[in-house]
Amino acid sequence: MAKSSKKKPKYNQNSAIRSALRRTFSRSPIVREVLMSGRREVPKYCKDGTRAKKDSVQYKCNVCNKWVGSTKCEVDHIKPVIDNEIGFQTWEIFIARLFCNILNLQIICSDCHDKKTTAEREIAKVRRKREKDQEAQFNDSSNDPSLQATLALGRRHRRSSQLLRR
Numbered sequence: 203m204a205k206s207s208k209k210k211p212k213y214n215q216n217s218a219i220r221s222a223l224r225r226t227f228s229r230s231p232i233v234r235e236v237l238m239s240g241r242r243e244v245p246k247y248c249k250d251g252t253r254a255k256k257d258s259v260q261y262k263c264n265v266c267n268k269w270v271g272s273t274k275c276e277v278d279h280i281k282p283v284i285d286n287e288i289g290f291q292t293w294e295i296f297i298a299r300l301f302c303n304i305l306n307l308q309i310i311c312s313d314c315h316d317k318k319t320t321a322e323r324e325i326a327k328v329r330r331k332r333e334k335d336q337e338a339q340f341n342d343s344s345n346d347p348s349l350q351a352t353l354a355l356g357r358r359h360r361r362s363s364q365l366l367r368r
């Protein structure tokens with residue numbers, strides 16, 4: 203059999219659990235409620251000018267106020283599920299922030315979502331660099347056992363959030 207050039211991403215358990223939880227959330231009634239709140243149907247016409255049997259459904263982006271088709275929008279957490287300033291904390295916090303109050307949810311178009319994601323990644327990048335620098339500093343200057351314990355905790359935390367980010 204020919205070797206596929208497409209690389210299969212390495213299985214990551216935390217990432218798989220996170221995706222499963224997000225999928226479950228996306229099917230919850232609250233997501234439907236958000237979508238229904240910004241939904242409209244507009245008449246669609248065939249090439250010959252007659253009206254199509256089905257109208258087209260559009261959703262209003264809460265950021266740019268444009269109306270887009272269902273494939274070009276999603277329900278977004280205004281305050282993200284994982285706080286980029288902190289990183290992953292616990293599954294309890296993850297679930298609580300995922301299944302949040304409806305006021306924290308909005309319809310967002312793909313363009314606005316891409317921009318938001320890029321900005322969030324930037325914040326997370328700065329935080330990871332800061333954590334790395336702090337760790338290096340601690341390693342240089344301390345043999346204090348309590349500090350070493352704090353460091354170990356930080357390392358463990360970072361390792362688990364790194365696993366989750368993939």
Ligand SMILES: [Zn+2]
Nearest residue numbers: 263266311314
């Ligand atoms: Zn938008």
